Amino acid sequence: MSSSTIYIPVLSPPTPAASPGPDTDGFPAIPVALPHNPALRQQYLASLLHSLTPGELLFVSTTIAPLLKRDFIADLPTELALMVLACIDEPRTLARASRVSRRWKAMVADESVWRGLCIHIGFGSRLRPRPRDPDDEPLEEMEQFAPYLMDPAQQWLAAKRRRPKPSDPPPPTFSYYQHFKQSYRTMMNWRTGGTLLRAHRMNPTPPPPNAQQALNSIDVITSVALDADWVVVGLANSKIHVFSSRTGVLARTLVGHDAGVWGVCLVARGGSWVGDRTEPVGGEGIPAMWRTPLGLDLPAGEKTTPLPFPGKRSSPCSASDGWGQPNALVVSGGCDKVLRVWDVRSGYPIHVLSGHTSTIRCLRMLHNRPLAVTGSRDSTLRVWDVQRGRMVRVMAGHSGSVRCLDVCGNRAVSGSYDATCRVWDVDTGECMHVLRGHFHQIYSVAFDGVRIASGGLDTTVRVWDALTGQCLALLQGHTALVCQLQLSPSLPTTPHPAPILVTGGSDGRVITSSGPLPDLATQARILSLLAADTRWWRSMVVLCVFF
Structure with missing residues (x-):
């Protein structure tokens, strides 16, 4: 009996329906024939825009605006893009352009852009010729000797010159950008830099009634001294104005000089005596009312701070530290040949010191010591004790007018019209050096x-x-x-x-x-x-x- 296979037909499962696609009824598409006909495209878009609401038009506008922008710097060849940037003559515009994109930043950083800007503004191109190597052979000068043969010594010398030299570190690469940055920053600092500490508005001075008073009222500033408390201004009309540094108010007008004031120094109140007191703190003959402002009644004390070397340099503001006196002092000199010492608080003159035979042209005070050094057109320097009101010594040696001086510690340096400088010891009056x-x-x-x-x-x-x-x-x-x-x-x-x-x-x-x-x-x-x-x-x- 043979077996047979019976096949029973089985129906395949039904194919699932496809997922529904997007509803295109809400997105009207451009007809297929329009891409080949620009006129029909424009007509279709115009009819579409007319059917939009104001809100939809705003959406279309904000969507189209970025699509219309074009990065021309990135699209242009590098040479043309650099030429476009070179036409910019405002540094701030270049700085803003460097923040647009990385491509723009790389283009703005090119040295040719900043080199042109340096030349345009006046900072200089800094093109320097290559320094001539001392081992380079002067070819033009040697051409006339070309037909001649070199002897062995010359051949050895020429071979020695051609030997490679030890490798020197390469010179720092010059950057026009860094040069412009530093120069521009310096220029702007000089124009608008600095910090305004205080601003004071002064009341206008009424005009003088006649020409003679107008001539006498010329307030040309000849000298200035200032510290944290006071601003002292010397004028060519023989007056000295004292202003408050904090309020700007004119506190005092010091009147007493008979001619223009050429030098003023401000001595701050307080401080301590520095250096040896070689003489007693006397001051006989000084009225009692001035002994306290001058610090004459302070306890002398046996111990004083030793004078350091090289000492404290003078202040560019013509101010010096006091020696313990309770009030600030002003020391002034000018065309009337006398040195005056003033009490700032009261405005009265304490001492009138005579000795110079011509205009006092320069004046300095030593720190923490009541010593003033003056230089005059009589070619001498004089040291004054402004506390006791007397001249200490005369330092002679110049053959011309003493135009300038500076002090540091117990040393003074003077400059004269005789084209020399001299270094003096203030305590002894000795001329230590003559600088020619x-x-x-x-x-x-x-x-x-x-x-x-x-x-x-x-x-x-x-x-x-x-x-x-x-x-x-x-x-x-x-x-x-x-x-x-x-x-x-x-x-x-x-x-x-x-x-x-x-x-x-x-x-x-x-x-x-x-x-x-x-x-x-x-x-x-x-x-x-x-x-x-x-x-x-x-x-x-x-x-x-x-x-």
């Missing part, structure tokens, strides 16, 4: 106890060693009289402490020099002060330089 090197009159000196800077009519600045009198550096850069100098101590945060010298000239330039001596001459750097118009700056005279 200038060719014309000296108008400014600065002294920090270690080094001396001097400038004058020969347009140069010389830096001297205060201990040896040796000239350490000769700085050039001014084209006219160097009328102001300031020496600043090095910043403690700098990795290589070095002094900073700032010079101001009648050519309108302010030049800073820094660096370890004696390499100061190679570190001179002219600040970019010729801001908008160099002709305007050159017409200005730098009258004061303060730190």
